[in-house]
Amino acid sequence: MGELCIENLQKTYSVKDGWNRTKELSVFRDISFTVRDGEFVSVIGTSGCGKSTLLSIAGGLAQPSGGRILVDGRAISGPGLDRGIVFQEFALFPWLTVLGNVAFGLRSKGLPRRQREEIAARYVKLVGLSGFEHYHPNRLSGGMRQRVALARALAIEPAALLMDEPFGALDAQTREAMQNALSDIWAKTRNTILFITHDIREAIYLSDRVMVLAGRPASVTFELEVNLPRPRSRFDPLFQTFESQLEAAIGHKPMMAAE
Numbered sequence: 720m721g722e723l724c725i726e727n728l729q730k731t732y733s734v735k736d737g738w739n740r741t742k743e744l745s746v747f748r749d750i751s752f753t754v755r756d757g758e759f760v761s762v763i764g765t766s767g768c769g770k771s772t773l774l775s776i777a778g779g780l781a782q783p784s785g786g787r788i789l790v791d792g793r794a795i796s797g798p799g800l801d802r803g804i805v806f807q808e809f810a811l812f813p814w815l816t817v818l819g820n821v822a823f824g825l826r827s828k829g830l831p832r833r834q835r836e837e838i839a840a841r842y843v844k845l846v847g848l849s850g851f852e853h854y855h856p857n858r859l860s861g862g863m864r865q866r867v868a869l870a871r872a873l874a875i876e877p878a879a880l881l882m883d884e885p886f887g888a889l890d891a892q893t894r895e896a897m898q899n900a901l902s903d904i905w906a907k908t909r910n911t912i913l914f915i916t917h918d919i920r921e922a923i924y925l926s927d928r929v930m931v932l933a934g935r936p937a938s939v940t941f942e943l944e945v946n947l948p949r950p951r952s953r954f955d956p957l958f959q960t961f962e963s964q965l966e967a968a969i970g971h972k973p974m975m976a977a978e
């Protein structure tokens with residue numbers, strides 16, 4: 720099971736203005752949606768609309784100002800093994816090998832070493848890094864490092880996987896290869912995924928549904944069901960239509976009457 724339910728979420732930061740007076744910055748409000756068991760949902764929106772804040776709250780790393788997030792019906796109160804997180808920065812331990820990095824998270828599950836390594840090896844294979852188990856991160860490319868981060872998050876077998884711009888630091892070619900890899904992996908694991916990106920095409924390629932955050936304070940202003948068959952082609956004519964709809968919803972360009 721893995722259902723992530725976001726209920727009436729709000730976030731307000733206290734910030735100082737130019738005269739050193741404290742004022743309240745309302746980042747987003749009234750955000751409610753559910754990522755169903757086995758569903759891939761992306762959140763897109765312009766810079767500063769609160770995407771990373773939303774993910775941090777879902778990860779239990781930040782507190783909401785209102786509302787709550789439930790995983791399989793239980794309200795979260797902090798980080799937990801029921802959620803795996805992958806950030807843009809790879810956040811790997813440089814002194815541990817690929818296998819060591821992936822096995823590390825399993826310590827908190829209280830598993831014996833041998834079992835940790837068995838599970839880690841399985842996930843290293845799943846992300847396509849067989850043969851690199853004993854490499855250290857400094858000998859891996861950016862894409863390979865992000866595969867390790869993905870394997871580490873998957874290995875704890877979380878109810879939900881939270882991904883914050885995971886391919887944002889990669890060059891365009893590697894980014895596309897990683898989108899393909901994630902799509903293939905997800906086809907096998909069917910994890911519940913909440914994915915943050917500012918890349919519209921990436922969201923369409925990967926997601927079952929795309930939520931658009933817009934406005935100040937931001938709220939979900941548009942929701943798109945990406946009913947393209949999988950495995951997907953970036954050349955599908957509908958891809959272009961969805962792209963135009965999402966661009967218009969974000970506010971990049973006006974929607975054409977025919978779209």
Ligand SMILES: Nc1ncnc2c1ncn2[C@@H]1O[C@H](COP(=O)(O)OP(=O)(O)OP(=O)(O)O)[C@@H](O)[C@H]1O
Binds near residue numbers: 744764765766767917
């Ligand atoms: N700790 C903080 N204190 C005060 N303001 C903050 C804090 N963290 C974020 N903000 C503000 O909250 C807003 C949302 O930030 P956030 O990083 O969540 O947006 P984002 O949509 O992820 O942006 P980007 O796409 O550029 O990463 C921004 O205006 C940001 O300046």
